[in-house]
Amino acid sequence: MTKPIRLEVVGTELARMRQAAPLVHVLTNEVVGEFTANVLLAVGAAPAMIVAEEEAAEFAAIASAVLINVGTLYPARYAAMLRAVDAAVSAGKPWVLDPVAVGFLRYRTDAAQVLLTKRPAVIRGNASEILALAGLSQGGRGVDSTASSHSAVTAAESLAEQTGAIVAVTGATDYITSGTETIAVPFGHPILTKVVGTGCALSAVTAAFVAGVSDQAARLSAVAAACAVMALCGEQAAKQSQGPGSFQPSFLDALSLLDPASLRDV
Amino acid sequence: MTKPIRLEVVGTELARMRQAAPLVHVLTNEVVGEFTANVLLAVGAAPAMIVAEEEAAEFAAIASAVLINVGTLYPARYAAMLRAVDAAVSAGKPWVLDPVAVGFLRYRTDAAQVLLTKRPAVIRGNASEILALAGLSQGGRGVDSTASSHSAVTAAESLAEQTGAIVAVTGATDYITSGTETIAVPFGHPILTKVVGTGCALSAVTAAFVAGVSDQAARLSAVAAACAVMALCGEQAAKQSQGPGSFQPSFLDALSLLDPASLRDV
Amino acid sequence: MTKPIRLEVVGTELARMRQAAPLVHVLTNEVVGEFTANVLLAVGAAPAMIVAEEEAAEFAAIASAVLINVGTLYPARYAAMLRAVDAAVSAGKPWVLDPVAVGFLRYRTDAAQVLLTKRPAVIRGNASEILALAGLSQGGRGVDSTASSHSAVTAAESLAEQTGAIVAVTGATDYITSGTETIAVPFGHPILTKVVGTGCALSAVTAAFVAGVSDQAARLSAVAAACAVMALCGEQAAKQSQGPGSFQPSFLDALSLLDPASLRDV
Numbered sequence: 048m049t050k051p052i053r054l055e056v057v058g059t060e061l062a063r064m065r066q067a068a069p070l071v072h073v074l075t076n077e078v079v080g081e082f083t084a085n086v087l088l089a090v091g092a093a094p095a096m097i098v099a100e101e102e103a104a105e106f107a108a109i110a111s112a113v114l115i116n117v118g119t120l121y122p123a124r125y126a127a128m129l130r131a132v133d134a135a136v137s138a139g140k141p142w143v144l145d146p147v148a149v150g151f152l153r154y155r156t157d158a159a160q161v162l163l164t165k166r167p168a169v170i171r172g173n174a175s176e177i178l179a180l181a182g183l184s185q186g187g188r189g190v191d192s193t194a195s196s197h198s199a200v201t202a203a204e205s206l207a208e209q210t211g212a213i214v215a216v217t218g219a220t221d222y223i224t225s226g227t228e229t230i231a232v233p234f235g236h237p238i239l240t241k242v243v244g245t246g247c248a249l250s251a252v253t254a255a256f257v258a259g260v261s262d263q264a265a266r267l268s269a270v271a272a273a274c275a276v277m278a279l280c281g282e283q284a285a286k287q288s289q290g291p292g293s294f295q296p297s298f299l300d301a302l303s304l305l306d307p308a309s310l311r312d313v
Numbered sequence: 314m315t316k317p318i319r320l321e322v323v324g325t326e327l328a329r330m331r332q333a334a335p336l337v338h339v340l341t342n343e344v345v346g347e348f349t350a351n352v353l354l355a356v357g358a359a360p361a362m363i364v365a366e367e368e369a370a371e372f373a374a375i376a377s378a379v380l381i382n383v384g385t386l387y388p389a390r391y392a393a394m395l396r397a398v399d400a401a402v403s404a405g406k407p408w409v410l411d412p413v414a415v416g417f418l419r420y421r422t423d424a425a426q427v428l429l430t431k432r433p434a435v436i437r438g439n440a441s442e443i444l445a446l447a448g449l450s451q452g453g454r455g456v457d458s459t460a461s462s463h464s465a466v467t468a469a470e471s472l473a474e475q476t477g478a479i480v481a482v483t484g485a486t487d488y489i490t491s492g493t494e495t496i497a498v499p500f501g502h503p504i505l506t507k508v509v510g511t512g513c514a515l516s517a518v519t520a521a522f523v524a525g526v527s528d529q530a531a532r533l534s535a536v537a538a539a540c541a542v543m544a545l546c547g548e549q550a551a552k553q554s555q556g557p558g559s560f561q562p563s564f565l566d567a568l569s570l571l572d573p574a575s576l577r578d579v
Numbered sequence: 580m581t582k583p584i585r586l587e588v589v590g591t592e593l594a595r596m597r598q599a600a601p602l603v604h605v606l607t608n609e610v611v612g613e614f615t616a617n618v619l620l621a622v623g624a625a626p627a628m629i630v631a632e633e634e635a636a637e638f639a640a641i642a643s644a645v646l647i648n649v650g651t652l653y654p655a656r657y658a659a660m661l662r663a664v665d666a667a668v669s670a671g672k673p674w675v676l677d678p679v680a681v682g683f684l685r686y687r688t689d690a691a692q693v694l695l696t697k698r699p700a701v702i703r704g705n706a707s708e709i710l711a712l713a714g715l716s717q718g719g720r721g722v723d724s725t726a727s728s729h730s731a732v733t734a735a736e737s738l739a740e741q742t743g744a745i746v747a748v749t750g751a752t753d754y755i756t757s758g759t760e761t762i763a764v765p766f767g768h769p770i771l772t773k774v775v776g777t778g779c780a781l782s783a784v785t786a787a788f789v790a791g792v793s794d795q796a797a798r799l800s801a802v803a804a805a806c807a808v809m810a811l812c813g814e815q816a817a818k819q820s821q822g823p824g825s826f827q828p829s830f831l832d833a834l835s836l837l838d839p840a841s842l843r844d845v
Contacts, residue, residue, distance in 0.1 A: 078346040078362050080610040084775035089823050094775065096610050099653035101686035121365035121389070123653070154367035241569070243350035243360070291355050292565025299824025303773070344612040344628050387631035387655070420633035507835070509616035509626070557621050558831025 049200070049222065049229040052271050057279075058310030060256060060272030065091035065307075069111035069258035072097060072135075073251055074128050076118025076147065079244030082295075083114075086248035089302035090276065092255035103127040104134035111258035112140055114251045115162060117155045118147035125158055132165045141168030141257045141266075144212075145250035150179020163210055168257050169270055170206065171215040171250040174199035181206040196220055204229065213263070213270045215253065217246060221278065223271040225263055230271040234278035236285040238294050245298075249277045280305060315466070315488065315495040318537050323545075324576030326522060326538030331357035331573075335377035335524035338363060338401075339517055340394050342384025342413065345510030348561075349380075352514035355568035356542065358521035369393040370400035377524035378406055380517045381428060383421045384413035391424055398431045407434030407523045407532075410478075411516035416445020429476055434523050435536055436472065437481040437516040440465035447472040462486055470495065479529070479536045481519065483512060487544065489537040491529055496537040500544035502551040504560050511564075515543045546571060581732070581754065581761040584803050589811075590842030592788060592804030597623035597839075601643035601790035604629060604667075605783055606660050608650025608679065611776030614827075615646075618780040621834035622808065624787035635659040636666035643790035644672055646783045647694060649687045650679035657690055664697045673700030673789045673798075676744075677782035682711020695742055700789050701802055702738065703747040703782040706731035713738040728752055736761065745795070745802045747785065749778060753810065755803040757795055762803040766810035768817040770826050777830075781809045812837060 070093045075083055080096055087094040097106040100123065107113050113135045115128050135142045144167040149159040159180060163170075170180065174194035181202035196218025203214040207226035215223045221232040239245045256273040260266050283305075284297035336359045341349055346362055353360040363372040366389065373379050379401045381394050401408045410433040415425040425446060429436075436446065440460035447468035462484025469480040473492035481489045487498040505511045522539040526532050549571075550563035602625045607615055612628055619626040629638040632655065639645050645667045647660050667674045676699040681691040691712060695702075702712065706726035713734035728750025735746040739758035747755045753764040771777045788805040792798050815837075816829035 076362070077343060077364070077609060078350055081614060081775055082347060084610055085823065085827075088773045088775060095680070096608070096651055097680075097684065098609070098651045099686060101653070102684045105684055119362055119364045121367070148361070148363075152363065152368045152371055154365060241354045243347055243354060288566075290566030290569040291351065292562035292567075292569070295351075296562060296824035296828060299827075300820075300822030301824075303822040303824070342628070343609060343630070344616055348613060385628055385630045387633070414627070414629075418629065418634045418637055420631060507620045509613055509620060554832075556832030556835040557617065558828035558833075558835070561617075562828060 049231050052230050052232050052275050054310040054312045056268055057272045057275040058307035060269055061276055061305065061310070062307040064256050067111070067259055068093055069255050070095060071251060071254045071258070072107050072110035072113040072131060074098060074103070074124070074131055075114060075116035075247055075251065078119065079247040082244040083248045083251045085299055086302060087251055087255060089299045090252055090255065094251070098124065098127055100127045100130055103131040107131040107134040107140065108138040110140060112254040113142040114145065114254040115142060116145040116147060116247050116250060117149065117158060118247065120155045120158055128162070132162065136166055141254070141260070143167060143169040143171060143250055143254040143257070145247060146170065146172045146176045146180055147247070149176050167210065167212045168266060169213045169215065169253050170210065171217065171253050173246065174216055174218055177206060177214065177216040178202045196222055200224070200229065213266050215270050215274055217249065217274060221274040223267060223274060225267045228267060230267065232271055232274045232278055234275060234282060236281045238285050238291060239281045241291040242295055245277070245281070249274065252277060276302070276305065315497050318496050318498050318541050320576040320578045322534055323538045323541040324573035326535055327542055327571065327576070328573040330522050333377070333525055334359055335521050336361060337517060337520050337524070338373050338376035338379040338397060340364060340369070340390070340397055341380060341382035341513055341517065344384065345513040348510040349514045349517045351565055352568060353517055353521060355565045356518055356521065360517070364390065364393055366393045366396060369397040373397040373400040373406065374404040376406065378520040379408035380411065380520040381408060382411040382413060382513055382516060383415065383424060384513065386421045386424055394428070398428065402432055407520070407526070409433060409435040409437060409516050409520040409523070411513060412436065412438045412442045412446055413513070415442050433476065433478045434532060435479045435481065435519050436476065437483065437519050439512065440482055440484055443472060443480065443482040444468045462488055466490070466495065479532050481536050481540055483515065483540060487540040489533060489540060491533045494533060496533065498537055498540045498544055500541060500548060502547045504551050504557060505547045507557040508561055511543070511547070515540065518543060542568070542571065581763050584762050584764050584807050586842040586844045588800055589804045589807040590839035592801055593808055593837065593842070594839040596788050599643070599791055600625055601787050602627060603783060603786045603790070604639050604642035604645040604663060606630060606635070606656070606663055607646060607648035607779055607783065610651065611779040614776040615780045615783045617831055618834060619783055619787060621831045622784055622787065626783070630656065630659055632659045632662060635663040639663040639666040639672065640670040642672060644786040645674040646677065646786040647674060648677040648679060648779050648782060649681065649690060650779065652687045652690055664694065668698055673786070673792070675699060675701040675703060675782050675786040675789070677779060678702065678704045678708045678712055679779070681708050699742065699744045700798060701745045701747065701785050702742065703749065703785050705778065706748055706750055709738060709746065709748040710734045728754055732756070732761065745798050747802050747806055749781065749806060753806040755799060755806060757799045760799060762799065764803055764806045764810055766807060766814060768813045770817050770823060771813045773823040774827055777809070777813070781806065784809060808834070808837065
C-alpha cells in the first residue's frame with residue numbers, strides 16, 4: 048500500500064534532525080565528497096570523512112550514523128567500509144548503503160552482497176540498482192538508471208523484507224518502503240540529474256535523518272522526510288537558477304533556509 | 314598549414330555529441346573529479362568515474378570513450394589506467410591522454426611514455442607538456458605552462474605524426490593538429506586559468522566529442538569543436554561573473570545553454 | 580601579550596605574496612582539494628597537488644612551500660607526506676601542518692606527533708586540535724572544535740615554544756603566536772563554519788604567505804595576514820550571499836578582488 052508523504056511530517060522530522068545535529072561518518076566516492084559535506088552542513092548535520100582502515104571502526108562507533116557509498120570502491124576503501132559497518136552495528140548506530148552502479152560491475156556487486164548481510168538500516172538507490180540488489184536485473188548504464196523508480200517498487204518492498212532495511216528507490220517520484228508500508232514522494236526536478244552527487248548526497252542526508260532512530264516505522268518516516276527535503280529544495284533551487292551551475296549554490300542555500308514551520312499540508 | 318575553426322562546424326559537432334550522449338569513463342586526478350563530472354553533464358555527456366583496477370577494464374570496454382589524466386598519478390591508479398587503456402583499445406574505443414605536469418616530474422613522465430605507446434586517440438596538454446612529450450623540453454613549473462601555445466605547434470605536429478593521435482596544445486589560442494592539418498581556436502578568456510580543472514575538464518569533453526568517431530579528419534574537427542565549445546562558454550561566463558568564484562556556475566550554465574544553431578560564421 | 584592585527588600589515592603582506600605568486604605543494608584531505616586549489620588561485624598563489632610517494636620529495640624541494648593536512652590520512656598518503664616534509668626541510672622551504680581532528684583519533688594523533696618533530700614553520704588548527712597537540716586535551720568531536728579559540732591561547736603559545744613554529748588557533752577570533760608575541764584577528768563570520776574546507780584552505784593560504792619568509796617575526800605577521808585576508812573576505816562574502824551555497828562563489832570572488840590598498844587602519 049502506497050501513501051503520499053505528508054508535509055507536516057517532513058517539517059517535524061527536519062526540526063528533529065537539526066536539533067540533534069547528528070555527526071555523519073561519510074565513506075563515499077571520491078567525486079562527491081565536497082558536495083556531500085556541504086549538503087550535510089547546509090541541512091543542519093555535521094559531516095566527517097574518516098577513510099583509513101586504521102580509523103574507520105574507531106570513528107564509526109562514535110558517529111551518529113554511517114554512510115557507505117560504493118561509487119569509487121577499491122580494496123583499501125572497501126576494507127575501511129567493512130570495519131566501519133561492523134563497528135556501527137556493534138555500537139547500535141544505523142548505517143546507510145548507497146549501491147552506486149551495483150548490478151553493472153562485478154567487483155562492487157560482490158561487495159554489495161557482502162555489505163547487505165551486515166544489516167544496513169537504509170538502502171537508497173535508483174531503480175536499476177534496487178532491481179539488481181533484489182536479484183531482478185543486471186543493472187543500468189553506469190551510474191544512471193535505465194528504469195523508472197515505479198518499476199522497482201515491488202523489488203524495493205522485497206529487498207526491504209529480505210534485509211530488514213528501509214529501502215528508498217529514487218527517481219521522478221521516490222518510493223520509500225519498509226516492505227509492508229510504502230510512502231511516495233512526488234517532488235523534485237529533472238535538473239537534479241544534471242548535477243553530480245545529488246543522489247549520493249541524499250543518501251548522506253538519509254543517514255543524518257535516521258541517526259538516533261531505531262523504530263522501523265519511525266525510520267520509514269525519517270527516510271521519506273530526507274527524500275522530501277532534498278526534492279523540495281531541488282524544486283526551489285530550479286526556480287532560482289539558469290542552469291546546473293547556478294543550481295548548485297541555490298540548492299545549498301535552499302537546504303539551509305528551509306523552515307520546518309513552512310511545511311504544511313493543505 | 315593552420316586554419317581558423319569554423320563556428321558552423323562547432324555547432325554541428327556539438328549537436329552530434331549531444332545526440333549520442335556518450336558515456337565517458339573518467340580516470341582523472343583527485344582534485345577535479347566533481348568539476349569534470351559537472352562539465353560533462355552540462356555539455357550533454359554522461360560521466361562515470363570507475364577507478365579500481367578490478368573494474369577499470371570491464372567498464373572501459375562498455376564506455377564510449379576513456380579519459381586518462383595523470384595529475385595525481387600513483388601506482389594503484391596507474392595500474393587501473395593501464396587496464397582501462399588496453400581494454401578501450403581492444404574494444405575499439407578512443408581514449409584521451411591529459412599529460413598534466415609531464416616533463417617536470419620523473420614518475421609521471423615515465424608513465425606517460427608508456428601510455429604514449431598505447432595509441433591514444435587524442436593528447437590534450439599545455440605547451441610545456443606537449444613540448445616535453447615531443448622530447449623538446451624539460452617542461453614547465455608544475456601544472457602551469459611557462460611557454461605559449463604557439464611555441465609548441467611544431468612539437469604538437471611532430472607528436473601527432475609520431476603517435477597517430479590528434480594533438481591539442483591549449484593556451485591563449487588553442488592549436489589542434491593531425492600532423493598534416495592544424496586548426497586554430499582563438500577563443501577563451503584568461504579567467505579560465507584561475508579556476509582549477511578547466512584544462513582537465515576540456516580533456517574530458519574532448520573524449521566525449523571523439524566518442525564514436527574513428528576517421529582522423531573527423532576526429533580533428535571533433536577535438537577542435539570541443540576546444541571551441543569550452544573557450545566560447547568561458548568567454549560568455551567571464552562576461553557574467555565578478556571573479557573566479559561566480560565564473561564557475563556561469564560557465565556550467567553556459568555549457569548547458571549553448572545552442573548549436575547559434576554558432577554561425579559571419 | 581596579545582596585540583590586534585593592523586590592517587596595513589595585512590595589505591603589505593597580501594601585496595608581497597601576490598608579487599611572489601608562490602607555488603604551494605598541497606597534500607591535503609580528499610574532500611577539500613578543489614576548493615583549496617581555487618582559494619589559492621583566487622588569492623594569487625599557484626597550487627599543485629602532487630600526492631605520490633614517488634614524486635612528493637622531488638616536488639617539495641622545488642615548491643615554494645608545502646601544506647600537510649591529515650584530514651583523510653592513510654598509510655600511502657602519510658608516506659608521501661613524510662617524504663615531502665623531509666625534502667622541504669632539507670631545501671629550506673617552510674611547511675604548514677593542519678592537524679585535522681588530531682587528539683580525537685589515534686592513528687592521526689600518532690602521525691601528528693611524528694610530524695611535529697620535523698620542524699613545521701606553521702601549525703594552524705582549531706582550539707581542540709591545538710589543545711591536543713600541546714598535550715592538554717583529548718580533542719573535539721571530529722573536525723569541529725568543542726572549545727573556543729581563546730581557551731587555547733596559552734596552549735598555542737606553549738606549542739609554539741616547544742616546536743619553534745608559528746601557531747595559529749582559529750575560531751571566532753583567531754590567535755597567532757610565536758610563543759612570545761601573539762596577534763589577535765577579530766574578523767570573520769559564522770557562515771565560514773557551514774562551508775566545508777574553509778579552515779583547510781586557510782592553512783594552504785598560510786603556506787602561500789610564509790613562502791620565502793624565514794625570519795620568525797616576519798612569519799608571525801605573514802600568518803596573521805593570511806588569517807585576516809580569509810576572515811575579511813568571509814565577512815564580505817557573507818554580506819553578498821543568501822546562504823552557504825552562494826557564499827562560496829562570493830568568497831572566491833572576494834579573495835580575487837581584495838585590493839591591498841583598501842586595507843588601512845582607521
